[in-house]
Every structure is written in C-alpha cells, then in structure tokens.
Amino acid sequence: MTQDRTEALREFRAELRAWLADNRPEAPSFRLPQSFLEVESDAQFEFLRDWQRRVYDAGYLGFDVPEKYGGQGVDNDKKRITVQEMVRARTPFLVNVIGLHWAGPTILMYGSEAQKQRMLAPLLRGDEIWCQGFSEPEHGSDLASLQTRARPSADGERYHVSGHKVWTTLAHVAKWMILLARTGSEGQGSPAAEKSSAAKYAGLSYFLFPMDAEGVTIQPLVKMTGEGGFNQVIFDEAPMPKDALLGKEGQGWQVAMTTLAFERGAADPAARERGAQLVALFERLASLAARIERDGAAVIDDAVAREKLVALRIEAEALRWSGVRAAVPGLCSERPMVLPLMSKLTISEFNQRVTDLAVELLGAEAQLWLEDAHAIDAAEWPRAYLNSYGFTIGGGTSEIQRNILGERVLGLAKSK
Amino acid sequence: MTQIPDDFGFQADHGTLRQMARRLLAERAPLSRTRELCERGGDDEGHAFDSGLYQDMVGLCWVGLDIDAARGGMGMGALTLSLLLEQMGRVLLPSPFLACSLAARALATVTEPRTAIDDDDEEEDESGEGDDSEPSTLDRIIGGDCIATVALSEPGRGAAGLALDYAHVQTSAAVDGDDTLVLRGEKNHVMWGTEADLVLVPARLRDEQRLGWIAVPLPCEGVEVSPEIGIDPTRRTARLRFDGARLPATALVADADDAERISRELLARGLTMVAAEVCGALEGVLELTATYAKERLQFGKPIGAFQAVKHPIVDVMVDVELARSLAYAAAAAIDAGVDDDEQLQLARMAKVKACEAYHHAAGRGVQLHGGFGFTYDCDVHFHVKRALFARATLGDATLHRRALAAALFDGDTRRAALAVVERGGLTLSM
Numbered sequence: 001m002t003q004d005r006t007e008a009l010r011e012f013r014a015e016l017r018a019w020l021a022d023n024r025p026e027a028p029s030f031r032l033p034q035s036f037l038e039v040e041s042d043a044q045f046e047f048l049r050d051w052q053r054r055v056y057d058a059g060y061l062g063f064d065v066p067e068k069y070g071g072q073g074v075d076n077d078k079k080r081i082t083v084q085e086m087v088r089a090r091t092p093f094l095v096n097v098i099g100l101h102w103a104g105p106t107i108l109m110y111g112s113e114a115q116k117q118r119m120l121a122p123l124l125r126g127d128e129i130w131c132q133g134f135s136e137p138e139h140g141s142d143l144a145s146l147q148t149r150a151r152p153s154a155d156g157e158r159y160h161v162s163g164h165k166v167w168t169t170l171a172h173v174a175k176w177m178i179l180l181a182r183t184g185s186e187g188q189g190s191p192a193a194e195k196s197s198a199a200k201y202a203g204l205s206y207f208l209f210p211m212d213a214e215g216v217t218i219q220p221l222v223k224m225t226g227e228g229g230f231n232q233v234i235f236d237e238a239p240m241p242k243d244a245l246l247g248k249e250g251q252g253w254q255v256a257m258t259t260l261a262f263e264r265g266a267a268d269p270a271a272r273e274r275g276a277q278l279v280a281l282f283e284r285l286a287s288l289a290a291r292i293e294r295d296g297a298a299v300i301d302d303a304v305a306r307e308k309l310v311a312l313r314i315e316a317e318a319l320r321w322s323g324v325r326a327a328v329p330g331l332c333s334e335r336p337m338v339l340p341l342m343s344k345l346t347i348s349e350f351n352q353r354v355t356d357l358a359v360e361l362l363g364a365e366a367q368l369w370l371e372d373a374h375a376i377d378a379a380e381w382p383r384a385y386l387n388s389y390g391f392t393i394g395g396g397t398s399e400i401q402r403n404i405l406g407e408r409v410l411g412l413a414k415s416k
Numbered sequence: 417m418t419q420i421p422d423d424f425g426f427q428a429d430h431g432t433l434r435q436m437a438r439r440l441l442a443e444r445a446p447l448s449r450t451r452e453l454c455e456r457g458g459d460d461e462g463h464a465f466d467s468g469l470y471q472d473m474v475g476l477c478w479v480g481l482d483i484d485a486a487r488g489g490m491g492m493g494a495l496t497l498s499l500l501l502e503q504m505g506r507v508l509l510p511s512p513f514l515a516c517s518l519a520a521r522a523l524a525t526v527t528e529p530r531t532a533i534d535d536d537d538e539e540e541d542e543s544g545e546g547d548d549s550e551p552s553t554l555d556r557i558i559g560g561d562c563i564a565t566v567a568l569s570e571p572g573r574g575a576a577g578l579a580l581d582y583a584h585v586q587t588s589a590a591v592d593g594d595d596t597l598v599l600r601g602e603k604n605h606v607m608w609g610t611e612a613d614l615v616l617v618p619a620r621l622r623d624e625q626r627l628g629w630i631a632v633p634l635p636c637e638g639v640e641v642s643p644e645i646g647i648d649p650t651r652r653t654a655r656l657r658f659d660g661a662r663l664p665a666t667a668l669v670a671d672a673d674d675a676e677r678i679s680r681e682l683l684a685r686g687l688t689m690v691a692a693e694v695c696g697a698l699e700g701v702l703e704l705t706a707t708y709a710k711e712r713l714q715f716g717k718p719i720g721a722f723q724a725v726k727h728p729i730v731d732v733m734v735d736v737e738l739a740r741s742l743a744y745a746a747a748a749a750i751d752a753g754v755d756d757d758e759q760l761q762l763a764r765m766a767k768v769k770a771c772e773a774y775h776h777a778a779g780r781g782v783q784l785h786g787g788f789g790f791t792y793d794c795d796v797h798f799h800v801k802r803a804l805f806a807r808a809t810l811g812d813a814t815l816h817r818r819a820l821a822a823a824l825f826d827g828d829t830r831r832a833a834l835a836v837v838e839r840g841g842l843t844l845s846m
Contacts, residue, residue, distance in 0.1 A: 272422065283834070286825065290834040300834075306821040307814075313824060314765045318738035321420075321745040328423050330431045331744055334699065335737070342734050402730040403723065410706050410733060412720035 005077075013081050019058060020089040025051055036097045036169050037390040040229045045173055048095035052126035055086075055094065062124045065108065070121025080269035087273035098170065099123040099130035103178045106259040107208070110247040119176070119208065131174035133165035133181075133209065133233060134256070141400050142416075143180075144200050144253060148235065150181040150207060158242055159183075161209065161235040167394065171211065171218050171231040179209040180256055183249050204252035207244045214238060225386045267326040267340055275320030278350065282316045285309070285354050289361050292376060299361050308357055315350055322346070338409050345401040348391035355385035418755070424748040430496050437478075437503040444469050445507050447700070447795050453510055454649035454798075464611055464652045465510045474560030479516050483524045488558050493751035494685060498692035498743060505696025508798050510650040512563050512608040514693060518686050519564035519616050522629065522678045523554045526670045553614060553631060564614040566682060567603035567656060568810060577605065578811040580618055580679040582627040587658060589630055590622040595665045597630060599638070599658040605808070609634075609654025610643045617658070618679060621671060628671040629678050636661055648805035650798060680756065684763045686810050688750060691743040691766035694806050698736045698774045701799040705729055705781045712786075719784070728780045735773035742766040761823055764816040772813055775803040 001009075028047050033039045039048065055061045063079035065071020072078070094100055100123070107119050122128035139146040148163025161181060171177070184203025211218075215238035220228050247255045268274055289300035289309060299305050325331050326339035358381040359366040366382055368375035392398045406412040445466065458464045473479065482497045483489020497517065504513060556562035570579035572586050579585045587601025599619060606615060614633050621628045632639060638661030644653045670678050706729055709720030719725045746766040749759045778799040782789040789796050807813065824830065 287834045290825070290831060300825050306825065307817055310817040310820045310824070313820065314742075314769050315738070317745075317762070317765050318742045318769055321741040322738055324420075324422060325424065325741045325744060328426055330426045330428065331424060331740075333431065333434075334740075335733075338733070338737055339741075342737065346734060346738070399723070399727070402727045405733065406720070406726040406730045410720075410729065412706065412709055412726050412729065413718040415721055415723050415726060 009077055009081065012078060013085065016060060016082060016085050017089075019060070020085060020091060023054060023058070024089055024091050032092060035093065035387075035390075036095065037223075037387055037394070038227070038229060039095065039170065040227050045095065048092055049126045049129075051092045052094045052096060055091075056125045061094070062120075065104065065120055065124060069108075069116045070124055076269075083270040084273050087270045087277065094126070095170075096123060096126045096129050098132045098174075098178065099126075099128070099176075102132060102259055103130045103176065103208070106178065106206070106246065106255060109258060110206070110251075110255050112243070114243065115208065115246065122175075128175035129170055129173050131168050131171040131177045131211070131231075131233075133168060133177045133179040135167050136164055137166050137232075141397055144204065146180060146182065146204070148179075148181045150179075150183050150205060150240075152183075152242070153239075156242065158239050159207070159244065161207075161215075161238045161240065163235050164232065165235075166232040167221070167230055168218075168233050169230045169394075171233050172220065174211050177209040177211055177233070178246075179207040180204055180252050181207060183252075201253040202250050204256075205249045206246045206252040206255040207240060208246055209238075209240050209244055213240055223387075224389070225383055268323055268343070271323030271326060275323045278316045278319050278347070279313075281351070281354055282313055285312070285358050285361075288358055288377065288381065292362065292365070294363065305361055308360075312350075312353055312357060315353070319343075319346055319350055335409055338405070341409060342401070342405055344395065345398055345405070348388070349398060352385070352388035352392055355381060355388045359385050418753055420745055420748045420752050420754060424744050425493060425495055425751045430499055433496060434499040434503060436476075437500050438506075440472075440476075441503050441507050441509060444472075445509050447507055447798065450508050450510055450650055450798065451795070464608075465512060470511060470513070471560050473511075473513060474558075479513065479560065480520055480554075480558035482517070483520055483554070483558065487524050488555050489520070489524070493747070494688060495744060495747040495751055497689065498747040501689050501693040502696035502699075502740075502743075505693035505698075506700045508650045508697060508700065508802055510652075512565065512611055514689055515565040515607040515612070516557055516563060517689065518566050518682055519614070520554055520557045521685055522566060522616055522682050523557070523631075523669060525678050525681045526674050557614075562613045563608065563611050564616065565606055565608050565612040566616045566686075567606045567609075567618065568682070568686070569603060569605040571602055571604045571655075575812070576815050577808065578683075578815060579603075580683055581676065582620060582625070585618050585620055585627060587617065587619040588622045589619040589628055589668070591665070592662070597663045597665060597667060599630065599632070599661040599663060601658050603656040603658075604653075605644065606654045606656055607809075608652050609641055609656055610652050612654075615656065616669070617656075618675065621668075624671075626672045627675040627679065628668050629675045630663060630667050631669050632658075632661065632663060632667065636663075638662060646805065648798075648801040650802060651805050680760065683810070684746075684756070684760045685750065687760075687763035687767040687816075688743065688746040690806060690809055691739070691746060691763070691770040694767075694770040694774050694803075695736065695740045695743045697799060697802055697806070698732075698739060698770065698777055701774070701777050701781045701796065702729070702732050702736055704796060704799075705732065705777075705784050708785055725784055728784065732773075732777040732780055735769075735777065739766070739770040739773045742769050757823065761820060764820055767810065768813045768816050768820075771803070771807045774799070775807055778803040 030043055033044050039045050059072060060082050062071030063075045063082060067073045104120060104123055107115055123130060134143060136146050136148060148165060150159040150161050152159055182203045183205040215236040217234040219232050221230050221232055222228060286309060289305060290298055292299050294302060322339050332339060362376060362381060365376050368379055370379045370383065403415050407414055453459060453466060459466050461467045477490050478500055480489035481492050482494055485491040504511060553562065557564045568580060569577040570586055573579050573584060587603065590598045592598050603617065609615060612634050614631060617630045617632050619628055619630055634641060638659050640657040642655045644655055646653050709725055709729060710718050712719050743766045746762040749762045781796040781799055785794055785796055788794050
C-alpha cells in the first residue's frame with residue numbers, strides 16, 4: 001500500500017470515528033433491539049431504519065457496491081474500517097440485514113443491469129427492506145425439497161407464486177423478498193422424480209419478489225418469548241413480473257449457495273472488535289455473578305459457579321483468537337476456510353451457553369419474566385436465553401452446520 | 417500497551433520450518449515407530465526415546481530455538497517453537513525435547529547469573545566447585561550433550577501437583593559452610609528424570625525464606641532417582657528423593673527474584689508449549705478417527721455418514737481449531753512481550769482448553785472405533801494415555817481454573833471493573 005493510500009485510510013478512519021462519536025444515536029426510551037430477531041414495534045424499526053439512512057447519507061455504507069448503483073465504489077479497506085469502527089463504537093445494527101448481507105451481494109453477482117440499477121440504492125439506504133423466503137413449514141433443514149411454486153403465465157410475462165414460507169424475519173416491513181421457489185417441471189406430478197436429488201436442485205429458481213403483490217398474506221408469528229418480530233408468508237397465485245427472476249431458471253440453488261459460501265467463507269474484517277464483544281458478553285455475565293447473591297454471599301465467590309464461569313471465559317478467548325487467526329493463512333494451513341465456516345456454529349452456541357449459565361446462576365430468580373418488578377436486569381437474561389435458540393436454529397441449524405463441516409471440511413460421507 | 421499483533425508474529429519461514437518438521441517426523445517417527453519404541457522399551461542405544469533422532473533435532477538447532485543467539489540459541493520465538501512441538505505432538509513423539517527446551521529456557525532466563533559469565537569454562541568439569549557452570553550447562557543442552565529436565569511437582573501437593581513458588585515448594589536447600597548446599601525433599605512426575613543428566617530443582621533456601629533454583633547433575637550422591645510406572649508409554653517420569661545431597665554453592669543458578677522469575681517464565685512458557693504439543697496430538701487423534709469413519713462400513717455405508725458419528729467428530733475438529741487459536745495466541749503473547757499476567761492467563765487458558773479437548777477427543781476416538789478401539793492394536797489408546805499425562809502435566813485444569821478465577825474475579829480493582837460493566841445488549845451480532 002502506498003504512503004498516500006495509508007494516509008488517506010488513516011484520515012478516513014479518523015473522520016469516521018469522529019462522525020460516529022457525534023452521530024451515534026442516544027439510547028431510545030424503548031428497548032433497543034440487539035438483533036433482527038428482536039425488532040417488534042414500529043418505533044423500534046423506524047429508529048433502526050433512521051440510523052441506517054444516516055450512515056448511508058453520510059457516505060459510510062456501500063463500500064462493496066459501485067457508485068453507479070448507489071454505492072460508495074468498491075473499497076475493501078474502507079469497508080473493513082467501517083465495520084471495525086461501527087463494532088467498536090457499539091452502534092445499533094443496520095436493520096436491512098437480509099438486504100445488506102444476502103440480497104445485495106447476490107444481486108451484484110447474478111443480477112441484470114436493470115436489477116442492479118433498480119434495487120441496490122434503496123436497499124443500501126434502508127428505503128426498501130428485504131426479507132428472505134427460503135424455509136417452509138415442511139422443508140426447513142431439507143431446504144432443497146421446498147414446494148413453493150412459481151408458474152409462468154401463458155403469455156410468459158409473469159410468474160404466479162403459490163406456497164407457504166415461514167420464519168420470515170422483517171416480512172411485515174419488507175418491500176422485497178429473496179424467494180426460492182420451484183419452477184422446474186421435473187418434480188410435478190411425479191413424486192419419485194422429485195425425490196431424485198439432481199432434479200430436486202435443478203427445479204429451483206431465485207426471485208426478487210415484490211411483497212406488495214396481490215395474493216400475499218403476511219401473518220405474524222409469535223416467538224417463544226411471547227414477542228413478535230417474524231412472520232409467515234402465504235402466496236396464493238401471487239403474480240410477479242418475469243424479470244423478477246435472478247439468474248436463470250433452474251439456477252436457484254446455485255445462486256443461493258454462492259451467496260452462502262461468500263458470506264460464510266470470508267474472514268471477518270472486524271474479527272478483533274467482534275472478539276472483544278465476545279469477551280464483553282462474558283464480562284456482563286461475570287458482572288451479574290458479582291451482583292447477585294446466594295445466602296448473603298456473591299455468586300461469583302461460589303466455587304461451583306467460578307468453575308463454570310472460567311470455562312466459558314476460556315471459550316470466549318478461544319473464539320476471540322480464532323476470529324483473528326482466520327486472517328493469517330500461515331496459521332490455518334491444516335484446514336483453510338474452517339474458521340469462517342465454523343463461526344456461526346461456535347458463536348451461536350457460545351451465546352447460548354452464556355445465557356444458559358446466567359439463568360442457572362440466577363437460581364430462584366431466573367423464573368421471573370419481563371414485566372415483573374423484581375426481575376433482575378428486567379429479565380434480560382432469561383429473554384436472551386430464549387432468544388439464543390433463534391441463532392442456533394436460524395440460518396441453518398447447528399445440526400446442519402455440523403453436517404456441512406463434517407462433509408465439506410473433513411470429507412466424511414454425506415448424511416443424506 | 418503491547419498487544420498480540422494481528423498476524424500473531426507469524427512469518428513465512430516459520431511455515432517452512434513447520435513443513436520441514438512435519439516431513440522429517442512423518443518419515444522418521446510415525447506412530448508405528450512410537451509403538452515400536454514403546455514395545456521394545458527404547459532404542460538400540462538404551463535410551464527410552466529415539467536418541468539418533470534427538471541428535472538430528474539438535475543438529476537442526478531445534479533445541480535452543482527460542483534462546484537468544486547471544487547465549488547460543490537461534491533467537492526465534494515461542495510461536496516457532498510451538499509450531500515444532502505441534503508436529504511432535506501429532507506423532508506422539510517420545511522425546512525429552514520439551515523438558516530440555518524448558519530447562520534451557522530457565523537457565524537463559526537468569527539475566528544476571530550469580531557469578532560472572534566466563535566463556536572459557538565450556539570445557540570445565542560440570543561438577544567442578546567454584547566454576548561458572550551455568551553458561552556451559554546451557555551450551556551443553558543446546559549442543560545435545562546434556563539431557564536436562566525440570567522438577568515441577570512435589571508429592572506433598574497431592575492432586576494439585578505443581579510446586580513452583582515459595583509458598584508451595586517444600587524441598588529445602590540448607591547452606592553448609594560457605595560453599596555447600598544440602599538438599600532435602602522429594603519431587604515427583606519429573607519428565608524424563610530417568611534419562612536426565614541434569615535436573616533443575618526449585619527449593620526453599622533454608623533460613624533465607626526465599627526460593628532458589630538448583631542445578632543438580634545426575635547421577636548424584638544423595639539423590640535417589642526412581643522410575644515412575646506411568647500410564648503413557650511415550651513418556652518417562654521419575655520420582656527424585658534428595659536425602660542430604662551435597663552440591664557446590666554454584667549449583668544455585670538463581671535465587672530470590674531471579675528464581676521467582678524462572679518459575680513464572682517456566683509456567684507461562686511450559687503451559688504454552690504443552691498446549692501446542694497437545695494441539696498436534698489432537699490433530700493426530702482427529703485424523704485417526706475421521707479416517708476410520710470414512711473407511712469402516714456398517715449398514716452398507718461408511719459410519720461417518722451417520723450423524724451420531726459425524727457430529728462428535730466435527731465437535732472434536734471445532735475444539736482442535738479453538739484450542740489451536742488459543743495456543744498460538746499464548747505463544748504470540750510471549751513473543752510480543754505483553755504484560756506478564758496476561759501472558760500467564762493466556763497460557764493457562766491454552767493449556768486447559770487443549771488438554772480438556774484432547775481428553776474428550778481421545779475418548780470419542782476410542783468410542784467411534786468401536787470394538788477395535790478397545791484393543792491394544794488400535795493406536796487410539798496411545799492418545800487416551802497421552803491425554804491423561806498431558807492433563808496432569810504442569811498443573812491440572814482445576815488448578816488453572818482456580819488461578820484464572822482469582823485473577824479474573826477477585827481483588828478490589830477487578831470487582832470495581834465488573835460493577836461498571838455495561839448492562840443490557842445481551843445478543844451478539846453474528
């Protein structure tokens with residue numbers, strides 16, 4: 001890197017840091033969601049959308065998108081710096097999660113010029129929210145068997161979608177859905193053929209579906225916490241134009257998996273900052289253990305509690321350095337790519353273990369729920385424990401993650 | 417504040433060295449050779465390890481790799497040494513390499529030896545009274561002429577084992593006249609004690625209420641070396657009984673602050689090195705088990721196709737990777753010169769994580785090999801035994817977890833810090 005470039009990036013970081021210090025929003029009067037699984041009220045959503053708009057308008061979002069599509073121009077260094085600084089400043093998350101991490105990169109890779117022109121700028125600014133229509137009630141982990149169909153109309157001008165998607169985060173505020181649906185004729189009327197695995201994959205197509213189409217019913221689902229925030233979407237001959245297709249007909253599985261690989265295969269540019277967050281999560285648990293008592297003594301002084309706490313502290317440190325090591329190829333030579341591939345599994349399970357230990361340490365207090373005036377930390381810990389299952393299940397369950405790691409990394413025989 | 421660099425201090429030539437080590441050990445010391453050594457009770461020269469290979473390792477300057485060039489070493493870092501040890505662990509190499517490396521390091525740690533360093537004493541007799549034996553001992557270790565070890569444990573500590581500081585060491589050294597030390601006490605689990613030409617012994621300096629490290633040449637009158645019958649056939653250990661052994665005052669290589677520094681450094685480095693070696697062994701048992709899961713057919717398919725087999729193997733792999741990250745971080749912390757307390761904390765974490773993961777992995781290895789896994793013919797039992805050995809080496813998980821808990825949770829400053837930890841926001845961004 002040239003001297004000028006280094007200097008320019010240093011200035012960029014300094015400006016960004018100053019901007020974040022001035023613009024990082026104050027804590028709202030309501031509970032600020034910490035992840036897209038927790039966005040429930042309009043007020044929460046608008047607060048987060050407003051934050052994304054301000055980041056975009058200030059020129060700090062879209063460093064993986066060319067300027068002609070509304071981005072800042074591809075600049076991996078600046079992208080890395082913005083992720084690092086935002087994690088460091090503990091800003092609210094950018095609410096258009098599916099758009100930024102899934103739809104955007106996929107459109108960039110497979111989209112037509114018209115699709116890129118139309119979709120990317122409002123996606124970046126948060127003006128148009130995206131949701132994901134992959135899972136179905138009967139087809140979760142076995143995603144490729146999904147049955148939602150997109151039938152071409154007789155005149156070839158549009159498709160009609162019928163089917164049922166479920167566990168759809170943000171659908172209630174979304175303008176667009178990335179939709180995986182069956183277009184192939186292979187399976188139709190022939191269950192045997194549909195079961196053949198090649199046909200199963202070949203029959204899928206990837207669409208950019210407009211959520212305001214007729215024949216779309218969005219029904220809120222209630223999470224196990226009793227809170228809303230995600231949905232199921234029912235399609236009854238819902239029309240979409242033919243140019244909603246992304247890539248080619250029958251290419252859907254490949255399109256979906258490319259993005260997945262892209263997303264999961266990359267080392268985290270803000271590994272160090274995120275590692276610090278993992279340790280910070282543990283510190284909040286330790287802080288809880290120092291505040292709560294058991295028969296007059298702090299729980300953190302209890303020998304059994306300490307053993308369990310330290311075991312998790314070690315796990316946090318191991319995850320922290322795994323994130324950093326992922327960017328040092330010479331120290332990953334045994335199994336290149338395994339660290340990013342395993343991070344979803346390990347971090348979601350770590351999160352679950354932390355929140356699980358918290359409710360264990362809370363003992364008799366653990367069963368008090370959100371509205372109870374005596375609930376410790378307003379029952380944030382039991383809530384976080386329940387929500388932890390959203391992460392060990394959503395985006396590919398831990399069991400599916402283990403299959404992927406066993407088959408793709410260790411080369412074990414396929415389980416299906 | 418010094419911190420671990422983003423690249424852990426890794427350089428391309430470290431990778432070259434690792435590759436060379438891997439090739440050499442794959443050729444000269446595969447697990448089948450380890451089995452042969454264990455079954456025959458040693459090599460043709462009467463050593464419990466492959467002494468020819470050890471001398472070749474000396475020739476490659478592996479012993480003393482992390483010792484300053486000014487003191488005769490290669491001046492490379494803890495990370496490089498870790499990468500080598502990882503490869504040795506992979507084949508469960510029976511070798512006093514780790515013991516020698518630690519002893520060399522301990523001697524090199526003493527920045528100001530009690531007597532002036534004199535380069536001329538290289539050829540002096542080791543037991544010669546009044547001579548500056550310390551530098552020549554280091555040279556001899558690095559040169560492969562002296563198998564050295566360190567006495568880290570005392571029977572009086574029971575399950576805790578580790579006895580490195582004044583509070584825990586019971587072995588005593590009394591001064592008799594101006595120039596003689598009289599050593600009494602007992603050490604156990606001394607790595608390669610039966611093979612060693614020299615053992616470094618921490619002892620309480622009688623009447624002075626401080627710790628000293630004493631270099632005891634072996635054999636030595638008044639020192640009884642009894643082999644322990646250990647579970648791990650790839651490792652030899654001994655119990656050493658000091659029954660009024662008389663040593664020259666120059667045998668005291670470090671006392672007071674220097675001695676405590678040796679103890680601290682031995683602990684941080686030792687734990688880091690054990691962690692690295694265990695990470696290699698973990699890789700070894702993972703490889704054995706994954707290979708078997710691909711080859712063994714039941715119900716018409718490789719058993720690895722069954723999730724009840726696949727998932728435990730994946731969990732082992734995940735643990736290997738996590739343990740490896742910690743082991744490298746601990747080594748990088750030493751090389752970067754981060755704060756001593758942080759070095760030790762990372763070293764404890766790395767050792768605990770690696771050994772617990774290894775113990776679990778070895779157990780899964782037996783289970784997933786089925787009936788064959790329970791036999792002596794199957795190599796997995798070597799890992800089960802090494803895991804028990806490694807867990808017990810340099811303090812077990814309970815000891816280190818307690819020490820970590822004290823460092824992390826106790827003390828007024830620490831409590832105050834915990835009190836102001838930011839509340840709320842319990843979900844990680846993923």
